[in-house]
Amino acid sequence: MTEGGRTAAVMAAIRGRIAARGLEAGERLPSIRGLAAAMGVSPSTVVEAYERLAADGAVRSRPGSGFYAAAAAPPPTLAEIGPRLDRAVDPLWVSRQSLDGEPEIPKPGCGWLPAEWMPLAPLRRAARALAKAEDAVLTDYGATRGPLALRRLLARQFAEEGLGIGPDRILLTGSGTQAIDLICRLLVRPGDVVLVDDPCYFNFQALLRAHRAEVVGVPYTEAGPDPERFAQAAAAHRPRLYVTNSALHNPTGATLSPRIAHRILNAAAAHDVGIVEDDIFAPFEPEPSPRLAALDGLERVIRIGSFSKTLSASIRCGYVAARPEWIEALIDLQVATSFGGVSPVAAELVAGAVGDGAYRKHVEALRRRLARARREAAGRLADLGIRPWLMPRGGFYLWCSLPDERDAAAVARAALREGVVLAPGDVFSVSRTASQRMRFNVAQMGDARVMPVLKRALQAPDA
Template sequence: MKGGRGTRTGEVMEAIRRKMANGTLSPGERLPSIRRFAAAMGVSPSTVVEAYDRLAAEGVIRSRPGSGFYPSGAVPPLALAEMGPQPDRVIDPFWVSRQSLDTAAGMPKPGCGWLPADWMPGGMIRKAIRGLARAGDGLLVDYGGTRGSPDLRRLLARQFAEEGIAAGADRILLTASGTQAIDLVCRFLLRPGDTVLVDDPCYFNFQALLRAHRARIVGVPFTPAGPDIDRFTEALATHRPRLYITNSALHNPTGATLSPQTAHRLLNAAAVHDLTIVEDDIFTGFEPEPSPRLAALDGLARVIRIGSFSKTLSASIRCGYIAAREDWVEALADLQVATNFGGPSPVAAGVVCAVLGDGGYRRHLEALRRRLARARREATDRLGALGIRPWLMPRGGFYLWCRLPDGLDSADVARAALRDDVVLAPGNVFSVSQTASGFLRFNVAQMGEARVFDVLERSMMDRR
């Protein structure tokens, strides 16, 4: 019975293995005392004794008489997919991301998080690339500056000013992507074991990235107006988190938008508990009218704004940004040098700057919003015919967070659809508490093929 899986002894053994795998227990560091670990695990001391003895017999730990137990040998490599409880692969953030990214070009992906290629401004991108090709060789071959293109940072500062966010170019740091922006902030502010609040449900790669930083993740129930403020305040008092990461506008996956009342109460609670907020504003271009922004209300005092252009311009030309306190931007620039030796590719930043500065880009966004509104209505009607209903109707964007008919588990439906080469996004991949098994997130821009609905209907019928 190696490993003792399924027993209380096995649970203690797995807890020790996880501590060693995620780095919270390193070579030379003594294991918790038998009585202390028994109390922490809610088991008897004899159960911990048996678990330690078995791990020692396997060579995982070793005993030092009179001192206690210690890990044996080197720390195993960090395997993110093995950290924490093992979810069903179909609701594992890493597996879902890889399914979306690695599928063949023609495979329908209504569960993915980006627009089809023919919805993007290809003509403007080609024009920008041709312009850069005529630039000096330095732009094409040299490293970029540590904060990124001054021209793009000034352009972003002007756009932020239109939203009521006073952030000069010296408070903006360009990054290699939106994900790298969050990664830098986590490297800067978090230590292993720190607690981070996220919405429940939330963008699944928030969870994956936080696991990489060995953070403790606590979910706060999300409502159509934003996080449940009573539960949010309770979590602040109970868990004393270091960060809260959220989307304020067109929330992923629900499509909800933060209300002014919720925004004010959230910021007041954050001030009382000295909480830093990371506001991922990647969907702002899809809003028909601006909604409340934590960064604007707070003045970038305790709110860090991040974003990128992968949803509205190109996921291939990677460039993101961080807007924050000037002293934090200075420190983050050093951190970016250490981890990336400078900012994003000058070529990528140059393309983004040229496209954003083109008058046609605003027309592109307006056309996208109209096209998405039509796609949202059509998808809602066709899903409704299958008994699938939106949790709410978003003001914009391309996501629909939908409830399946009673009794259906979205993981089962997604698994069945994958056998027919259709990638879906089941609800529990977004849920920290694993309470969204009755939901699927749909990308309305990726649902133009009738086959998507045929496969969805067949997959649902198979699970009834």
């Protein structure tokens, strides 16, 4: 690690202790020599870190006495956690525009399928069956792990993918996002480094910064994260976690190769890095690709997912599959933060709909429909000079390069003025190196307004 990296590590450790109230306002910081010995750095490194913290107002220097924790500051907003970049098109902006926009507004930048693409018939049958459920399902808190029927269904699904675990190692949560939030509460402390793909799903970044983690990106290739850069980052930063998608990576649509999967697991083991594998896009694959969770046997990998992409984003239900001791700790956290787990109503609806024979046929038909939509969207985008980075095996994303080095943020702003929500590349990139890229949801591009607005946005003066 460089001298600057060692100084940053000392600063992060002190900030973490202050944030976690391990150091109260006015309390004396550890002695310079004592902290240097504890962290394996030189006393001059600790002095430099303390001086920088004093310049930032996090600690106070008292000549002849030492350094002391400053008075507690107001809680930071998400905008203040990490650098304040272009708020007009940052990850939270993309999410809010997509979620708050009127239903009739075209949203090629959003991350879900149109309502008419979803399995409404199985959902309605499950809702009718729910009306006849026992009174407790409609009125009581649920069991801490979630209903057994849905956990058994998930265990059978995992077994088909080569991950043989019992339902006791599965915890149902309020959503896939809540699953990651609980994992961060359990394993990440302020100042910890967490690795993500670059580019990655933008809400990974927002959520990790809400937990005061330091987010470090690993370049993503057509076959997975760059294994050499991953190993280098793991050695240099000693990260607590690595958060990724394996199947049909978001936003690129790439597929993890077996060779890279093994190299990532070996590097993670060598540097004691936990892995969170978000498998939400697995149902869209034509054939299964390698899964870190299956290859690792859930030793250091935690698998999460939800049903929002293939069933319903309205029925909030996610899951975690992990080591028994982690499941037990996550149960305690979920009880502490939401008193119980997933809503029994939501879990029963999901179990009823997913267990319906029509659901499997729906997913198969969805794959075929998306394959057509990808081809059609790629052709229409090509007419505007927009080219996919690769053609994915499945899913609904195309990660594209804009023509003539157009700035994607400016294109997104121009399109929004005409009522179309886009997702510019830099909101996915930790390093902000995707300014000429755009993620398109091919299922949301059927509206006749999308392509004319996109064409005009590309020609906007500031694009």
